[in-house]
Amino acid sequence: MAQIHVENVNKAHGGKPEAISAIPLRHPGRWVAVAIIALFMAMGLHTVFTNPRFKWSLQWSYFFSAQILHGVSTTLELTVASMAIGVTLGVILAVMRLSSNPIVTGAAWFYIWVFRGTPLLVQLLIWANLGALFPTLSIGLPFGHQFFVKQTFTIIPSVAAALLGLGLNEAAYMAEIVRAGIISVGEGQAEAAASIGMRKMMIMRRIVLPQAMRVIVPPTGNETISMLKSTSLVAYVPYVELLFATQNIYTRNYQIMPLLIMASLWYLGITSILMIGQYYVERYYAKGSSRQLPLTPLQKIKMRISKFGVK
Amino acid sequence: MAELMVSAQKVHKHFGRHEVLKGIDLSVPPGQVVCIIGPSGSGKSTFLRCINHLEKIDAGLIEVDGDLVGYRRKGDKIFELSEREVAERRQRIGMVFQHFNLFPHRTVVENITEGPIKVLKEDRGQVTERAKELLRKVGLSEKENAYPASLSGGQQQRVAIARALAMRPKLMLFDEPTSALDPELVGDVLGVMRSLAEEGMTMIVVTHEIGFAREVGDYLIFMDGGVVVEAGDPRNVIANPQQERTRLFLSKVL
Ligand SMILES: Nc1ncnc2c1ncn2[C@@H]1O[C@H](COP(=O)(O)OP(=O)(O)OP(=O)(O)O)[C@@H](O)[C@H]1O
Numbered sequence: 050m051a052q053i054h055v056e057n058v059n060k061a062h063g064g065k066p067e068a069i070s071a072i073p074l075r076h077p078g079r080w081v082a083v084a085i086i087a088l089f090m091a092m093g094l095h096t097v098f099t100n101p102r103f104k105w106s107l108q109w110s111y112f113f114s115a116q117i118l119h120g121v122s123t124t125l126e127l128t129v130a131s132m133a134i135g136v137t138l139g140v141i142l143a144v145m146r147l148s149s150n151p152i153v154t155g156a157a158w159f160y161i162w163v164f165r166g167t168p169l170l171v172q173l174l175i176w177a178n179l180g181a182l183f184p185t186l187s188i189g190l191p192f193g194h195q196f197f198v199k200q201t202f203t204i205i206p207s208v209a210a211a212l213l214g215l216g217l218n219e220a221a222y223m224a225e226i227v228r229a230g231i232i233s234v235g236e237g238q239a240e241a242a243a244s245i246g247m248r249k250m251m252i253m254r255r256i257v258l259p260q261a262m263r264v265i266v267p268p269t270g271n272e273t274i275s276m277l278k279s280t281s282l283v284a285y286v287p288y289v290e291l292l293f294a295t296q297n298i299y300t301r302n303y304q305i306m307p308l309l310i311m312a313s314l315w316y317l318g319i320t321s322i323l324m325i326g327q328y329y330v331e332r333y334y335a336k337g338s339s340r341q342l343p344l345t346p347l348q349k350i351k352m353r354i355s356k357f358g359v360k
Numbered sequence: 361m362a363e364l365m366v367s368a369q370k371v372h373k374h375f376g377r378h379e380v381l382k383g384i385d386l387s388v389p390p391g392q393v394v395c396i397i398g399p400s401g402s403g404k405s406t407f408l409r410c411i412n413h414l415e416k417i418d419a420g421l422i423e424v425d426g427d428l429v430g431y432r433r434k435g436d437k438i439f440e441l442s443e444r445e446v447a448e449r450r451q452r453i454g455m456v457f458q459h460f461n462l463f464p465h466r467t468v469v470e471n472i473t474e475g476p477i478k479v480l481k482e483d484r485g486q487v488t489e490r491a492k493e494l495l496r497k498v499g500l501s502e503k504e505n506a507y508p509a510s511l512s513g514g515q516q517q518r519v520a521i522a523r524a525l526a527m528r529p530k531l532m533l534f535d536e537p538t539s540a541l542d543p544e545l546v547g548d549v550l551g552v553m554r555s556l557a558e559e560g561m562t563m564i565v566v567t568h569e570i571g572f573a574r575e576v577g578d579y580l581i582f583m584d585g586g587v588v589v590e591a592g593d594p595r596n597v598i599a600n601p602q603q604e605r606t607r608l609f610l611s612k613v614l
């Protein structure tokens with residue numbers, strides 16, 4: 050050992066010293082953990098493949114059936130549309146909460162209080178049953194002339210109830226996320242933009258919000274994934290999405306567990322795709338904030354391959 | 361052109377109960393360089409920010425290039441300007457901040473072209489040409505496509521100056537432009553400011569660089585506690601201060 054040490058010192062005087070070739074530190078704890086995890090995985094896999102009650106072939110036969118595919122596409126549409134409503138309204142609410150007008154701030158605060166303070170399922174049921182509260186819906190002056198009168202059940206079909214329920218609830222959460230993003234951008238940015246003659250709206254749109262995105266995007270990704278799963282509550286509106294389609298099948302053939310597992314696999318698959326998308330969006334908005342962008346998985350693979358190629 | 365580029369009379373400003381400016385007077389003819397010195401908290405930044413209406417004054421008046429700041433005179437009445445009009449008037453006043461405040465999500469050239477393209481609605485091609493010329497002028501031609509985070513403080517501040525100049529301002533305000541810089545980077549920024557002064561730009565510079573004030577400044581004011589304690593030719597004030605407070609302050613910074 051002492052000899053190696055001396056040798057290194059000697060070499061340091063003339064040019065670069067040799068790379069350190071020490072014996073790596075042992076991690077016995079890791080091996081125990083690996084053994085335990087491997088055992089549980091083996092047990093899990095064993096039952097998954099040998100327990101006939103999972104009925105994999107039955108699951109497979111329904112996986113791409115027309116009913117299920119229709120449910121999947123409705124779930125996706127609901128997720129996208131509700132998030133669009135939630136994000137748009139959330140930005141508006143966030144800007145309102147940061148307004149200097151106390152009435153505007155108060156209105157936004159009240160909205161967030163109501164929609165965050167009540168369960169989503171209750172909100173969905175209320176939208177679905179709005180007709181009971183207001184048999185007709187009209188637009189006009191309070192206590193005065195009504196310009197527009199319509200039966201509620203004709204204008205709040207279940208798809209509208211689903212979208213209103215999911216979208217308006219989401220807006221309350223998005224408002225807080227967007228607000229956190231906006232206040233994370235230093236005041237100096239708005240001042241610098243104002244000093245070159247920009248107006249408030251333009252400052253918000255071109256200077257503040259793009260920078261706030263770095264803070265807004267990660268939790269919004271989580272919200273999207275959460276929304277994907279929340280759409281299953283719409284089965285109680287009722288509106289046909291993935292869970293409802295699944296229930297339709299198992300109420301007929303009583304294969305409850307296999308079909309619920311099949312639905313879970315669909316949700317998991319879509320969630321995984323969303324996570325990949327989130328990674329790339331985050332990377333896009335990291336532009337300029339860190340000196341070097343992180344590599345994409347594809348770039349990482351390419352780099353490894355090219356390294357091997359050189360050697 | 362108006363006789364005075366900036367005319368401030370009895371400017372008062374308070375934050376809550378704290379009176380920060382207690383009657384500031386200042387006249388700046390076109391082409392002059394005015395330096396403002398003074399201890400921390402004396403109200404230098406606040407006064408500078410009042411000139412482009414980033415802060416609203418409580419009493420007195422400020423005119424820039426013959427127009428009231430924040431208000432419009434009609435007959436013997438004074439009307440508050442709309443948000444749009446305030447923004448329009450700021451176009452003529454460039455401002456450089458202590459902490460640069462470049463837009464981190466835009467490249468260097470985009471930082472400079474943002475205002476002319478989006479605010480002045482000028483042609484992108486022409487503006488980009490002008491931006492490149494400005495970058496040459498501040499000695500940063502090769503950094504055109506870099507993001508601000510990858511520049512040194514001195515480079516960022518020179519980009520910030522170019523960004524302000526791209527709006528073709530009539531007046532430039534500098535709020536301690538070199539205070540956040542390492543000593544060896546200060547010279548580059550002061551050099552750019554010096555050549556700007558030689559070209560005849562009207563400038564108001566809050567600074568602790570007494571050398572710059574002496575060599576480039578046409579007029580120097582020393583502020584303390586929200587009032588102008590002493591003002592005059594920088595060489596005289598620095599070499600021969602009349603007030604005890606000025607003497608004390610100069611002995612600390614020199
Ligand atoms: N937005 C604000 N709200 C409340 N007080 C403020 C505000 N801006 C400035 N002040 C106060 O006004 C006083 C003057 O501040 P100002 O920034 O003008 O000082 P300064 O002369 O520029 O000091 P420095 O050399 O440290 O930059 C300080 O006491 C400060 O605390």
Ligand SMILES: [Mg+2]
Pocket residue numbers: 404405406535536
């Ligand atoms: Mg200051």
